[in-house]
Amino acid sequence: MEEWLSRTRLLLGDAAIERLQHAHVMVVGVGGVGAYAAEMIVRAGVGRLTIVDGDTVAESNLNRQLVALHSTLGKPKTEVLATRLLDINPGLQLTAEQRYLEADDIPALLDREPVDFVVDAIDTLAPKIALITYCLHHKIRIVSSMGAGGRKDPSAIRLADIADTYHCGLARAVRQRLRKAGISKGLKTVFSTEQPDPRAVVAVEGERHKKSTVGTLSYLPAIFGCHLASYVIQKLTAI
Structure with a gap:
């Protein structure tokens, strides 16, 4: 009966804690959104976690990313986050994959051992669509983050099916790509109903998929x- 889980156990009960401890969650993309998702899932008591990201910590990440400190600049995000998560729960079964996910990588990544839930926090379209379509076609539970940039209002954040998203350019692009794959609904997303500020966007060159x-x-x-x-x-603790 781990003391560090005592407050969670009071709220959720023994059976829910046991289900979490036997669950395997994969978080793809551990930047501004994904690292917080991973940490909250670990703090709730999940027993096994896989994190996937090919990026390193940059100075521009300091304004928002959990892994970003002056002491971590230039380090792989998965490495920094892995150290932090194991400091929260040393008993966590953790796999850290330091790589950019490509479509061809997805079958091997998801088929090598059972995954109970995938968190998609990828911010580039091609690998995001590949991951989503694979999970939906193979009935692997997944929840996907849409665009968090250009927005200020936390009260506008919603959980909804991809078919019901609006005011989000990333969600619109995902809907269009999924329709080409024969998928019109069935993907749970986190998105914002707030219109993004168009002045907050600048073009970049030479970045992967961006x-x-x-x-x-x-x-x-x-x-x-x-x-x-x-x-x-x-979802993991539901009876």
Whole structure:
């Protein structure tokens, strides 16, 4: 009876804690949104976690990302987050994959051992669509983050099916790509109903799968991550 889980146990009960401890969650993308989702899931008591990201900590991450400190600049995000998560729960079964996820990687990644839930916090379209379509076609539970950038209002964040999203350019692009794959609904998403500020977008060159950068505030990505974690935890502990 781990003391560190005593407050969670009081709220959820023994059976729910046991289900979490036997669950395996995968978080793909551990930047502004995904790192917070991963930490909240670990703090709830999940027993096994896989994190996947190919990026390193940059100075521009300091305004919002859990892994971003002056002491971690230049380090792989998965490495920094793995150290933090194991400091929360040394008994966590943790796999850290330091790589950019490509479509061809997804079958091997998801088929090598059972995964109870996937959290999609990828911010680039091609690998995001590949991951989502694979999970939906293979009936692997997944929840996906839409765009957190360019927004200020946390009260506008919603959990909804991809078919019911609006005011989000990333969600619109995901809907269009999924329709081409024969999917019109069935993907749970976290999105914002707030119209993004068009002045907060600048074009970038030379970045992998990325054509623009969007302005962000410290709290918005974190709240997106907490919404993702909440959905996963509630589904994993449901009877």
